[in-house]
Amino acid sequence: MAKLTVNDIDGRNKRVLMRVDYNVPIEEKDGQMVITDDTRIRETIPTLDVLINRGARIILAAHLGRPKGKREPSMSLRPVAVKLADMIARPVAFLDDCIGDKVENTANALKPGDILLLENVRYYAEEEANDPAFAEKLAKIADIYVNDAFGAAHRAHASTEAVARVVAKRGGPCVAGLLMERELKFLGEELQNPPRPFVVILGGAKVSDKIKVIDRLLDKADAILIGGAMAYTFKLAQGLKVGKSLAEPDKVNLAREALEKAKQRNVKFLLPVDNIVATPVPTAKLDKKGRPVMDLQNPRALSDPNIPDSEDGVDIGPATIKAYSEVIAGAKTILWNGPMGIFEDPRFAEGTFGVARAVADATQKNGAKSIIGGGDSVKALNTAKLGDKVTFMSTGGGASLEFLEGLELPGVAALADK
Secondary structure, X not given: OOEOEHHHOOXXXXXXXXXOOOOOOEEEEOOEEEEOOOHHHHOOHHXXXXXHHOOOEEEEEOOOOOOOOOOOHHHOOHHHXXXXXXXXOOOOEXXXXXXXXXXXXXXXXXXXXXXXXOOXXXXXXXXXXXXXXXXXXXXXXXXXXXXXXXXXXXXXXXXXXHHHHHHHHOOOOEEEOHHHHHHHHHHOHHHOOXXXXXXXXXXXXXXXXXXXXXXXXOOOOOEEEXXXXXXXXXXXXXXXXXXXXXXXXXXXXXXXXXXXXXXXXXXXXXXXXXXXXXXXXXXXXEOOOOOEXXXXXXXXEEOOOOEOOOOEEEEEOHHHHHHHHHHHHOOOEEEEEOOOOOOOOHHHOHHHHHHHXXXXXXXXXXXXEEEEOXXXXXXXXXXXXOHHHOOEEOOOOHHHHHHHHOOOOHXXXXXXXX
């Protein structure tokens, strides 16, 4: 169901509470918090332009990271306000809170075209609890509610769901931003009856994260190409050895069922024919999740379908890149979600970048429609400087997966239908 958008409302002199997804990668450099990828900020500018031109008084609400209901200075949105102001070449006011008298007074004093960014809504535990009282406080500054945060739309949180209900109950419009509209169009309408051949590329770590997407897409796709660590669970399902590669032995039955369904539906289901492997050597370090960090040594291409017990599969190999690229070249519609390997390490990036080049070429040279389903795939395309060579890049990671599964997203359901 299509949603009303900012193009359907008159926001002149109205206070517009706009939920944005400014959960951007940010890190400390020389004592300053620096945004390392501004894609999610940039993608909201078209919606902001519409509201500015219509004389709305714009209040932006967003989250950053997972502060778990506490004020975590490293997760403040203040640097985002500075970045946004620089990108749109106009002032962006910032408040160190998102509810209360100070917020209400500042919002009420805004002039048409002014922009105010509120502090991280997740500084309050009530946000993720979808607390009605907290939503009422947020809604005090909203005559109109706009949701342009597709990346957070799969969460039923106060700023994405409950606040829309409050505004709607008192007769205020609740509409989609232009980014939200595009996400719903490309991940929804465009994939209902895609021009064929329809090629799906899926990577990432876990079959369990994507098995529902795979199941749904097996009803539509002509070919599914599998990469990343999830490929090793499929290899286990085929009775092959995967050495020390990341896999989910308890999900082998799910993988086997998917392979069987692909066979029944006559869908090409391609798994890597070769791999880049490396020898994991323990270090004394732990990662952010407390897991041992391995030093991956002696990387090399392996054409044997079985991976030795001492080795770890870390990327698809050159023969797989070639085979996948040939299938992608013949596609009219491409959906890609998930990297082919540990592309953050340059030694294991060629599989992901090779697929990225093939998708870009199919789009630019053959007129294919290419839809990139968020997360690491977008990061990889941007790293390879190919982001502008595809049709659409989603800003949603988990949201795009749930939407592709066919689930109703709470943040979308709360908006008015056309």
